[in-house]
Amino acid sequence: MSSEIGTIVVLAGGLSHERDVSLRSGRRVAQALRDAGHSVIEADVTSGLAELMSGTPDPVVFPVLHGGDGEDGSLREVLDLFGVPYVGSPGPASQRAFDKSICTPLLDVRKPAQVALPNSVFRELGARALVEAIVSRLGLPLMVKPNRSGSALGCTKVERAEALPGAMVAAYAYGEMAVLEEFIVGTEVAVTVVDTGAGPRALPAVEIRPRSGVYDYTARYTAGETRFICPAELSDDLAAQCAELALSVHVQLGLRDLSRTDIIVSDAGPVFIETSVSPGMTETSLTPLAVEAAGEDFGRLCAALVRRAHERGPTGVRS
Amino acid sequence: MSLPEPIQRRDTVLDPWIDTYAERTHGLTVSAVRALFSVANRPEVVSLAGGMPNIADLPREALGEAMATLIRERGTQAMQYGSGQGEPFMREQITEVMAEEGIHAHPDDIVVSCGSQQALDLVTRVFCDPGDVILAEAPSYVGAIGTFRAYQVQIVHVAMDDAGIVPQALREAIATCRAVGKQVKFLYTIPNFQNPTGVTQTLQRRQELIEIAHDTGILVVEDNPYGLLTIEGEPTPALRSMEDERVIYLGSFSKTFAPGFRVGWALAPHAVREKLTLAQESATLAPPVFSQFAISTYLEQFDWRGQIQVYRDMYRLRRDAMLQGLIENMPPGTTWTHPTGGFFVWLTLPDGLDSQAMLPRAVSARVAYVPGTAFYADGMGSRNMRLSFCFPTPERIIEGTRRLGEVLHDELDTMRTFGIGITEHLYRDVTAGPGPDIT
Numbered sequence: 001m002s003s004e005i006g007t008i009v010v011l012a013g014g015l016s017h018e019r020d021v022s023l024r025s026g027r028r029v030a031q032a033l034r035d036a037g038h039s040v041i042e043a044d045v046t047s048g049l050a051e052l053m054s055g056t057p058d059p060v061v062f063p064v065l066h067g068g069d070g071e072d073g074s075l076r077e078v079l080d081l082f083g084v085p086y087v088g089s090p091g092p093a094s095q096r097a098f099d100k101s102i103c104t105p106l107l108d109v110r111k112p113a114q115v116a117l118p119n120s121v122f123r124e125l126g127a128r129a130l131v132e133a134i135v136s137r138l139g140l141p142l143m144v145k146p147n148r149s150g151s152a153l154g155c156t157k158v159e160r161a162e163a164l165p166g167a168m169v170a171a172y173a174y175g176e177m178a179v180l181e182e183f184i185v186g187t188e189v190a191v192t193v194v195d196t197g198a199g200p201r202a203l204p205a206v207e208i209r210p211r212s213g214v215y216d217y218t219a220r221y222t223a224g225e226t227r228f229i230c231p232a233e234l235s236d237d238l239a240a241q242c243a244e245l246a247l248s249v250h251v252q253l254g255l256r257d258l259s260r261t262d263i264i265v266s267d268a269g270p271v272f273i274e275t276s277v278s279p280g281m282t283e284t285s286l287t288p289l290a291v292e293a294a295g296e297d298f299g300r301l302c303a304a305l306v307r308r309a310h311e312r313g314p315t316g317v318r319s
Numbered sequence: 320m321s322l323p324e325p326i327q328r329r330d331t332v333l334d335p336w337i338d339t340y341a342e343r344t345h346g347l348t349v350s351a352v353r354a355l356f357s358v359a360n361r362p363e364v365v366s367l368a369g370g371m372p373n374i375a376d377l378p379r380e381a382l383g384e385a386m387a388t389l390i391r392e393r394g395t396q397a398m399q400y401g402s403g404q405g406e407p408f409m410r411e412q413i414t415e416v417m418a419e420e421g422i423h424a425h426p427d428d429i430v431v432s433c434g435s436q437q438a439l440d441l442v443t444r445v446f447c448d449p450g451d452v453i454l455a456e457a458p459s460y461v462g463a464i465g466t467f468r469a470y471q472v473q474i475v476h477v478a479m480d481d482a483g484i485v486p487q488a489l490r491e492a493i494a495t496c497r498a499v500g501k502q503v504k505f506l507y508t509i510p511n512f513q514n515p516t517g518v519t520q521t522l523q524r525r526q527e528l529i530e531i532a533h534d535t536g537i538l539v540v541e542d543n544p545y546g547l548l549t550i551e552g553e554p555t556p557a558l559r560s561m562e563d564e565r566v567i568y569l570g571s572f573s574k575t576f577a578p579g580f581r582v583g584w585a586l587a588p589h590a591v592r593e594k595l596t597l598a599q600e601s602a603t604l605a606p607p608v609f610s611q612f613a614i615s616t617y618l619e620q621f622d623w624r625g626q627i628q629v630y631r632d633m634y635r636l637r638r639d640a641m642l643q644g645l646i647e648n649m650p651p652g653t654t655w656t657h658p659t660g661g662f663f664v665w666l667t668l669p670d671g672l673d674s675q676a677m678l679p680r681a682v683s684a685r686v687a688y689v690p691g692t693a694f695y696a697d698g699m700g701s702r703n704m705r706l707s708f709c710f711p712t713p714e715r716i717i718e719g720t721r722r723l724g725e726v727l728h729d730e731l732d733t734m735r736t737f738g739i740g741i742t743e744h745l746y747r748d749v750t751a752g753p754g755p756d757i758t
Binding site for chain 1: 320321322323324326328329330331332333334336337348349350351353354355357358361363364676677678679680682683685730732733734736737738739
């Protein structure tokens with residue numbers, strides 16, 4: 001069966017802060033593809049990548065890398081250079097989606113007010129005045145996030161102005177740029193969008209109810225720490241609005257094959273929070289739950305995505 | 320583009336047993352800090368985090384031949400069930416190893432275990448009920464804290480300084496616990512090249528500690544995995560060599576030979592040993608039998624004392640590289656311990672820095688360490704970190720300290736930018752005062 005869609009190389013790991021999650025996601029995807037009858041090579045992203053690609057007959061890559069080079073488009077550009085087809089969005093679209101300071105302003109959807117600032121600006125202009133301006137502009141509570149990170153790493157909900165500097169330091173530990181957003185109150189849901197050839201379609205929204213009240217790293221990856229309801233307990237109209245928002249994000253950013261958009265359903269309606277071109281695929285991740293809830297087989301869906309990438313062939317290098 | 324079809328709702332926490340786990344498992348959750356260590360295994364990262372012994376210098380060819388002979392000639396015994404207390408020949412040889420540190424013991428008083436970690440587990444199981452108090456150095460070995468927590472024991476840290484546990488702090492901790500009706504079951508201590516600080520208790524402190532044990536009637540659990548790895552100066556006598564009625568001694572082959580065999584032991588007063596043997600039988604039937612045969616073969620046929628000297632020389636080079644690298648690269652306000660053996664240096668950061676919060680920055684800079692909070696049961700230690708010098712080459716250690724220095728400079732710069740100071744951070748220096756109020 002594998003010859004039909006080439007040799008599948010599941011890339012997982014990498015050097016990002018989310019390496020551990022990626023390894024777990026990669027194992028899940030690889031096993032699902034094997035269970036669906038395909039032969040799969042699991043590989044980390046190392047200096048041996050070029051050799052692996054050239055030494056693998058008819059390779060199709062399924063990147064399951066979270067954060068860093070795996071999600072910011074760099075690796076996908078490299079795969080384009082190697083002339084290897086892969087599942088997922090191309091480099092430029094991935095870059096747009098991954099960088100919160102680029103993604104949110106680009107989108108024409110309901111979204112939180114956002115300010116994106118590099119560490120150097122605070123250093124040069126002085127933190128006190130900027131902190132005051134941020135609180136005045138966005139109000140409290142607000143969210144502080146690294147602009148290039150996932151799994152809620154480095155994210156802090158700030159309730160008091162005095163806590164903002166600490167939250168900024170925590171975010172800058174993950175990179176030079178941080179985003180600050182107004183805090184949106186509402187129901188937290190995630191909508192996965194897949195496209196196996198018939199156009200993008202939204203899977204049922206998954207509602208997230210962490211036991212601790214905060215959907216942080218622990219709540220995300222410890223089974224039992226979060227209650228998932230799928231489809232989300234929303235009215236049909238709101239559920240449709242969430243799906244439309246996720247589809248709109250997918251299209252507006254030029255994403256391909258697979259994305260997951262995180263949404264807060266506020267009193268005003270669904271609000272975009274962020275999107276991922278490489279959604280988590282672990283035992284506690286939202287996308288496999290949505291696939292299952294849609295009555296689909298996770299392995300078959302992964303195989304369909306690989307098949308589509310194989311048929312599409314390599315993405316050309318931009319000219 | 321298409322919207323989802325209506326389907327039946329599923330409501331799940333993905334773990335149907337979530338409400339049936341024992342209370343002692345609470346807190347066994349995935350953590351972002353632990354996940355960050357996944358990157359530490361990559362070759363691009365200089366890991367000063369793990370405490371893996373460096374066993375590259377073992378005579379592996381000869382060992383392979385000896386193991387093949389063992390299986391060929393004695394395999395039916397070596398691969399069979401064995402004694403719950405440990406094989407008699409193994410216990411006999413363990414007395415020879417302990418004699419190197421001046422400990423005179425009878426083989427009958429030894430219980431072999433699956434690494435000294437399991438010996439500590441057995442001791443805690445035998446002595447502790449939920450809510451009992453175990454005293455431990457501030458900071459203490461993270462693996463011990465995990466074991467104690469699993470038995471729902473209250474860990475009370477006792478202040479230490481560069482000479483080991485502070486005697487007055489120990490007396491006060493015992494008195495405070497007893498004043499509020501707490502049962503102090505034992506003092507857990509690592510007198511030699513302590514994990515995580517690298518500090519060695521002086522002889523005088525050891526004598527005072529024994530005196531306190533007598534005065535207050537407490538038991539001492541002496542964990543001594545690094546005792547034979549002195550790399551500077553003269554070894555200090557083990558507590559067990561000075562006192563045999565109030566000390567349970569835990570030993571290990573993990574650092575003097577190889578950790579993969581998982582063989583350690585407890586040397587305990589007779590009555591305690593009986594309990595430990597029964598506990599061992601119920602836990603495992605018998606400690607790893609093949610490993611005991613393998614280690615026995617090694618001790619019989621190889622120059623194990625010479626191998627320990629090889630290890631000492633190798634670790635000395637690494638320790639020296641670490642200390643030199645720290646001198647060259649750490650920003651003002653950083654201090655560290657000067658270990659005379661073992662694997663670890665304990666770093667105290669400049670005011671305001673938080674080792675856990677800056678770990679992502681360190682991982683981005685391709686260097687890893689263990690934040691100090693891992694070694695406290697009470698949330699302290701954010702201003703500290705443990706650096707291991709045992710595994711990377713001296714050149715890599717120097718490079719690791721260079722990267723770490725840059726991380727500290729960057730973090731200090733960011734902290735200054737935001738005007739964050741010491742008051743927002745919990746920390747305890749190795750030389751700090753008494754432990755927290757347990758009431």
